[in-house]
Amino acid sequence: MNMGRESRWEKxxxxxxxxxxxxxxxxxxxxxxAVALTLALAFGASGPARKGALAGGALLxxxxxxxxxxxxxxxxxxxxxxxx
Numbered sequence: 001m002n003m004g005r006e007s008r009w010e011k012x013x014x015x016x017x018x019x020x021x022x023x024x025x026x027x028x029x030x031x032x033x034a035v036a037l038t039l040a041l042a043f044g045a046s047g048p049a050r051k052g053a054l055a056g057g058a059l060l061x062x063x064x065x066x067x068x069x070x071x072x073x074x075x076x077x078x079x080x081x082x083x084x
Contacts, residue, residue, distance in 0.1 A: 014076075021072035029065030033057045
């Protein structure tokens, strides 16, 4: 019997979903940081203002990336538990 064990297909699907979550999280975090960088450059911020904008962009980008990662993996887990 194979009760309680995941099939090869389920393991592959989980791997694909994890990679998808990671890639989209990194892309989203980079996009948020790029927006902060672009705004800092466009408004000619220098010194502490520029460092603050970049640090804020990095922090916001990391938060958005983690949010995306968790959201995708929770959605996948919910679908897996429902049997979809």
